[in-house]
Amino acid sequence: MTSTSGKPKGNPNIKPVALWTEERPPATTTLRTQTTTSRRRSFVEEEKKKSSEEGETIKILKEEELEEDERKRKSLKNYFDEAKNMVRSDSGPPRWFSPLECESHTSDSPVLFYLPGIDGVGLGLIRQHELLGKIFDVWCLHIPAKDRTSFTGLVKMIEKSVRSENCRSPNKPIYIVGDSLGACLALAVAARNPDLDLVLILANPGTSFSKSVLQSTEPLLILTDILPKETLLWKLELLKSASAYANARLQAVKAQTLILCSGRDQLLPSQEEGQRLRRALPKCQTHSFDDNGHFLFLVGRSPSHLPSFPIVFVSETYLKDREEENRVDLVTIIKSASYYRRGRNVDYVSDYMPPTITEFNKIYEQSRWFTCVTSPVMLSTLEDGKIVMGLSGIPAEGPVLFVGYHNLIGIELAPMIPQFMIERNILVRGVAHPMIFFKLREGKLPDLGTFDIFRAMGAVPVSGKNLYKLMASKSHALLYPGGMREALHRKGEEYKLFWPETSEFVRMAARFGAKIIPFGAVGEDDFAQVVFDYDDQKKIPFFGSGIEEKTNETVKLRSDTIGEVANQPVHMPYCIPKVPGRFYYYFGKPIQTQGRESELRDRKKAQELYLEVKSEVENCLAYLREKREKDPYRNILARFIHKATHGFTSEVPTFEL
Incomplete structure (x- = not known):
């Protein structure tokens, strides 16, 4: 709110926000007077601080600790309480507010505008504010209950x-x-401003209104305890x-668009x-949440008997019982x-x-069962050549190139990448095929949502430019010269390398003095046997045409390379x-460059060094295949x-070194 003098005027009933008028957003520093220096610490610095305080290793949180972490965030009760206060004590035109929980962003953070659904309150991201505020400058649109601004007026x-923000920071994207309902507003703004660099994130867009049950919810309007009946009727027309x-x-x-x-x-x-x-928009991806209902950012898993009416029509008790089930984190989705x-x-x-630690634990939960079943044995090599159990031979400081x-199908990654974080607090960033990033x-x-875990754990599209940046930033990078040809190999090709004839990475590593760590992983032949491979599939027209279609959907790699490594058709053995x-x-002795x-x-x-690697x-590979024959716990029954x-x-023990 603003007074006639133009200065921010506080409302005692709206304590968690700072507001600007609809005319022009002021510089954020003029309104956020309660921000402290400590809260402006960058996200990366905070995470480093957390890691140092917790010691050398990542802490795998127990289920009850994860639940406690969830409880620290705002709940549906907070939403209802704050929404009621804003609706009942407010009037005036639509305007923006920035939640105080979002004040910790850095100076280079892009702006994020939130456009609400049919309730119009603007608190739909209340459970996301704290995390969003670490990486975005967040502003939410509030449409007062008595306001009757038309759709085009809101647009x-x-x-x-949006244009004002673009003038201030022309080189930054603007997130909406x-x-x-807010998704319709976002699409309208984007359609009117194709010249602006906008990133749209649309949750359950109202563009399908003509097929919606919302057209017949009029008898249910009396169930609301937040918005007046006449307001909801207006919002449905809107x-x-x-x-x-x-x-x-x-x-x-x-x-x-996402x-x-x-x-x-x-x-x-x-x-x-x-x-x-997705078919209608040129730069669009979708992400499905099969177990969630309409109120994606507020309510978790939605049972099949969820009532067919908006959140403002549903009792607080009903929703509170489900608020922690399968809750969605917008920051995690974006990342x-x-x-x-x-x-x-x-x-x-x-x-x-x-x-974050919480994000890592949720990712790790998805592969924990596989790690438990495989009981992976990890060996590394010290500088003096001694082989040791565990990863103590891996240099803590980068740049390091594995x-x-x-x-087969990259099955070794599931136990390997998390173990580096758990045991050494090292994030290994894979140099991956572009197909997991774009089509x-x-x-x-x-x-593309199938590959979210790879991107969340730091994978980058394979290219000389990205490898250069990883080495320059002193990262621990992971490279498979055999690429897709190796991962999708044929029958009888287990543990056979399909590398290019000439070096692709040695001089890049040497430019930054990186340590090159050759390694082998063995076990695929104890989990699966290829019985219908590429050679078999290409003989059958149905499969052959499918391979050609999928291959044409991906970026072509190594088009200037000859031999088997250049033969990378997309198929599934x-x-x-x-x-x-x-x-x-087995991670070999680091090779110094x-x-x-x-x-x-x-x-x-x-x-010469390439051939040595x-x-x-x-x-x-040969060492592991020989040693595993002496492992009394190679069989799952013995491990069980x-x-x-x-x-x-x-x-579980293993062979003697």
């Missing part, structure tokens, strides 16, 4: 603020998160016009609508989709935000599962008996 107001306006202008939308679709949305056909919009950037284009190295053999066209390849064996990893930059500029010398990887006797959290 023009938002457009004015639109919820239901949503109807918003849907028509946005749909008529979809062809003009050029913004990068659509979040709930599988159990009983108000809107959101998953169907998400697919329609995992590689949609977070500070400039015109995403920088996969400098824009990357490492997972170079190894890619197991050339829609087709038969899996939805069919396998027969086996009684689970065990995974073994520091001080050898001049020497390794010579292509012949670089090629390849030979070491083959030696690691050991765990039953010594406790299921106990470490």
